[in-house]
């Protein structure tokens with residue numbers, strides 16, 4: 001993947017419904033256009049970044065609900081690490097907002113990702129999940145229901 005933030009480096013493919021990403025064990029990510037399988041106008045691995053693609057369709061928006069599974073003290077023990085993870089994801093353009101619920105039974109965040117698998121990989125790295133203090137619930141928002149600034 002080219003240098004820079006994913007959104008800049010990949011261009012429209014990053015948030016396109018048709019993009020399928022694969023990350024190798026060494027951390028390299030490849031972006032494949034699934035539209036190329038049925039439409040000769042597109043190539044399987046487009047040159048990045050892609051701009052003004054006629055096949056672009058907005059990708060998935062997700063709401064991720066975190067359900068605490070341990071007492072709050074145990075959750076708070078890794079909260080600083082969790083927040084650093086969210087900040088790092090925000091810097092990558094993956095997560096856009098987050099909050100702890102009140103009463104504090106869990107939290108939530110809003111994310112965009114190329115597909116569910118890409119988001120699941122990010123969520124699996126969350127310190128809450130790794131520490132076993134919270135269980136994630138990923139809710140997909142149908143693209144046709146997205147409005148405003150989140151429709152990127």
Ligand code: SF4
Pocket residue numbers: 012013016017018019020032033034035036042046050053054055056057
């Ligand atoms: S349709 Fe266009 S924007 Fe979407 S993945 Fe393929 S090349 Fe990228």
